[in-house]
Amino acid sequence: MxxxxxxxxxxxxxxxxxxxxxxxxxxxxxxxxxxxxxxxxxxxxxxxxxxxxxxxxxxxxxxxxxxxxxxxxxxxxxxxxxxxxxxxxxxxxxxxxxxxxxxxxxxxxxxxxxxxxxxxxxxxxxxxxxxxxxxxxxxxxxxxxxxxxxxxxxxxxxxxxxxxxxxxxxTEAQVTALLGDVLLADRSQLPTGVPGTLRTERGLLMAVALEAPVVRVLTTEFRPPRGDTACPVTIAELRESVERVTGSVVDISEARWLSRFGDATxxxxxxxxxxxxxxxxxxxxxxxxxxxxxxxxxxxxxxxxxxxxxxxxxxxxxxxxxxxxxxxxxxxxxxxxxxxxxxxxxxxxxxxxxxxxxxxxxxxxxxxxxxxxxxxxGTDVTYGAGQGDHPWIGRPAPSLELKTADGPVRTAELLRTGNGVLLDLAGTVPSERYADLLASRSVTAIRAQAVDVPGVEALLIRPDGHVAWAGTGRDPDLPVVLETWYGLAAR
Ligand SMILES: Cc1cc2nc3c(=O)[nH]c(=O)nc-3n(C[C@H](O)[C@H](O)[C@H](O)COP(=O)(O)OP(=O)(O)OC[C@H]3O[C@@H](n4cnc5c(N)ncnc54)[C@H](O)[C@@H]3O)c2cc1C
CATH class of the missing domain: 3.50.50.60 (FAD/NAD(P)-binding domain)
Structure with missing residues (x-):
C-alpha cells in the first residue's frame, strides 16, 4: 500500500x-x-x-x-x-x-x-x-x-x-470561447486594438504574440455553445468566429493548437x-x-x-x-x-x-x-481566527529580514523544509522546555533578532506560510497552541 x-x-x-x-x-x-x-x-x-x-x-x-x-x-x-x-x-x-x-x-x-x-x-x-x-x-x-x-x-x-x-x-456555459495558437498569412490583418483585447458589439477578440511566428487568437462570443462541444475546433470555425466578432476576415495559414472552452462555473x-x-x-x-x-x-x-x-x-x-x-x-x-x-x-x-x-x-x-x-x-487570503486575536493570525507571515546566529535570513527561507516554524523574536520562548512537542509537530524553533515588529515576541508559522499564532514568548497559551497545533489549524 x-x-x-x-x-x-x-x-x-x-x-x-x-x-x-x-x-x-x-x-x-x-x-x-x-x-x-x-x-x-x-x-x-x-x-x-x-x-x-x-x-x-x-x-x-x-x-x-x-x-x-x-x-x-x-x-x-x-x-x-x-x-x-x-x-x-x-x-x-x-x-x-x-x-x-x-x-x-x-x-x-x-x-x-x-x-x-x-x-x-x-x-x-x-x-x-x-x-x-x-x-x-x-x-x-x-x-x-x-x-x-x-x-x-x-x-x-x-x-x-x-x-x-x-x-x-x-451554472452551464452561456459564453463560447475559441482559442487558436496560429500562424497568420498576414499579421497586419488583425483589426485595430489588437494586440490586446478588442470588445465589439458582437464579442471579444484577444490576440497576443507568442514565440514568433505564433499568435494566440482568442474569441469570446456571448451565446451558449452550439453543437457538439467535444468536437475538435477547426481553422474555419475560428476564422468564422473572428469574422463574426470583428467584421474582418483573418487568413489563418496554420494552427499549432486549437481549443474551445466556456464559462460553465x-x-x-x-x-x-x-x-x-x-x-x-x-x-x-x-x-x-x-x-x-x-x-x-x-x-x-x-x-x-x-x-x-x-x-x-x-x-x-x-x-x-x-x-x-x-x-x-x-x-x-x-x-x-x-x-x-x-x-x-x-x-x-x-x-x-x-x-x-x-x-x-x-x-x-x-x-x-x-x-x-x-x-x-491572492495576497489577501486569510484563514480565519486561529488561537488569539492578533491581527496577523491567519494571514501570510510578514516578510521579515531576520538576523540569526547563522546569519541573515528572510522569513520565506525558514520554510524550505516544509515544516512549521516557531520564530522567537525576543529570546523569551523557552524552546528547550517544548523540545519534544516541537519535534512531534515537526516545528522548527528559530531564535532571531527582530527588525521593527512592534508588539510581537514570537510567531508560529504554518508550513504554508500562514501565521497560526502570534504573542509573547511567556504567553501561557503557547504550550497549548503547540499541543493543539493540528487542532488549531482545524479551528
Ligand atoms: C485559455 C486559458 C488560459 C488560462 N490562463 C490562466 C492563467 O494565466 N493563470 C491561471 O492561474 N490559470 C489559467 N488558466 C487555468 C489553468 O490552465 C488551469 O486552472 C490549470 O491547468 C489547472 O491545473 P490542474 O493541474 O488542476 O488541471 P490540468 O492542468 O487540467 O491537469 C490535469 C491532469 O490530469 C490528467 N488526467 C485527467 N484525467 C486523468 C485520469 N483519469 N487519470 C490520470 N490522469 C488524468 C491530465 O492528463 C492532466 O495532465 C487558463 C485556462 C485556459 C483555458
Missing amino acids: VDVIVAGGGPVGTMLACELRLHGVDVVVLDKEPEPSPHSRAFRLQPRTMELLDYRGLAERFVDGRKKWPKAHFAGLQPLLELGDLPSPHPYSLLIPQAETEQLLAARADELGAPVRRGHRLTGLDQGGDGVTAEVSGPDGPYTLVARHLVGCDGGRSTVRHLAGFDFPG RLATRYRRGRVLLAGDSAHIHFPIGAQGLNLGLQEAVNLGWKLAATLRRGAPTALLDSYHDERHPVALRVLRETRAQLALMDPDPRTDPLREIVGELLALPEANQHIASLVS
Whole structure:
C-alpha cells in the first residue's frame, strides 16, 4: 500500500506530490497522457503563488530571466491593477507559459522522488475503511494500486470527482470561447486594438504574440455553445468566429493548437469524501479570465500537502484534513464570484458600458485598485481566527529580514523544509522546555533578532506560510497552541 495516489500529473498534482515528498510521504502520481502537453493555457503566476514558490526555494528558477509585470488586468478595464504596492515580496505577475511551469514542477518532483507515471489512466476507485483501491490502465495493461488516500488533481472533467460521487453544482456555459495558437498569412490583418483585447458589439477578440511566428487568437462570443462541444475546433470555425466578432476576415495559414472552452462555473460542495480529496480544476471550473485557475490550484496543493502528511506521518486528527475544505472552499467561491464579475463587465451589450465606466472610475482610486489587486493576486487570503486575536493570525507571515546566529535570513527561507516554524523574536520562548512537542509537530524553533515588529515576541508559522499564532514568548497559551497545533489549524 502506498500513502497517497495523486490522479493527474498536471501542475496541481505535481505541486502536491512535491509537498508530500518534503515530509517523506510515499506518493504515486498517475497521468493518462504519455507526454506532457507542449501547449500552454495559463501564462501568468500571481504574487501569492510566487510567495509559496519562494517558501520552497523555487522562486528563482521560476523567475530566471522571465518578465515580472507589476500590473494585472481586470475585465479589460483601464486603469490596470497596480501590483507594485501590494504588501508582498513578489509584487508582480510572472509571465511564464504553463508548459514551462509544468516542466519546472516535474523536475522538482523528480528531484524529490515523485516522478509522474505517464500513460497511466485512473479508471476506477473503491474506498474501504483502511484505504482506496484504484484501477489503473497503464502502458503494460490494467493494474490495481492501493493507497491510504487518493487526491483527484485530474482537471475540470475529473474522473475522480465522478467516481467518488462528489457533488459539483453550478451554472452551464452561456459564453463560447475559441482559442487558436496560429500562424497568420498576414499579421497586419488583425483589426485595430489588437494586440490586446478588442470588445465589439458582437464579442471579444484577444490576440497576443507568442514565440514568433505564433499568435494566440482568442474569441469570446456571448451565446451558449452550439453543437457538439467535444468536437475538435477547426481553422474555419475560428476564422468564422473572428469574422463574426470583428467584421474582418483573418487568413489563418496554420494552427499549432486549437481549443474551445466556456464559462460553465461549478464548485465541489466538499473537497473531501472519506479518503478521497480534490484539488485544482477537479474541484472548481470557471471562465479563464484574470489568471486565476492555476494559481488557485497551486495554492490548494500547498494548503493540503502538509495537512495530509501530518495525518499520515504524525497521526494528526481528521479535523486537520477537514480544515483544507474549510479554508480553501471559501477562497474558490470568491474566485468564482470574481471571474463571473469580470466576464459580466466584458459583456459586449452596450448597456454594460456605463457599468464599465463606473468600475473604471473606481479602479482609478488607489484604495479600490489595491482592494481588487489583493483579491486577484491572492495576497489577501486569510484563514480565519486561529488561537488569539492578533491581527496577523491567519494571514501570510510578514516578510521579515531576520538576523540569526547563522546569519541573515528572510522569513520565506525558514520554510524550505516544509515544516512549521516557531520564530522567537525576543529570546523569551523557552524552546528547550517544548523540545519534544516541537519535534512531534515537526516545528522548527528559530531564535532571531527582530527588525521593527512592534508588539510581537514570537510567531508560529504554518508550513504554508500562514501565521497560526502570534504573542509573547511567556504567553501561557503557547504550550497549548503547540499541543493543539493540528487542532488549531482545524479551528
Ligand atoms: C485559455 C486559458 C488560459 C488560462 N490562463 C490562466 C492563467 O494565466 N493563470 C491561471 O492561474 N490559470 C489559467 N488558466 C487555468 C489553468 O490552465 C488551469 O486552472 C490549470 O491547468 C489547472 O491545473 P490542474 O493541474 O488542476 O488541471 P490540468 O492542468 O487540467 O491537469 C490535469 C491532469 O490530469 C490528467 N488526467 C485527467 N484525467 C486523468 C485520469 N483519469 N487519470 C490520470 N490522469 C488524468 C491530465 O492528463 C492532466 O495532465 C487558463 C485556462 C485556459 C483555458
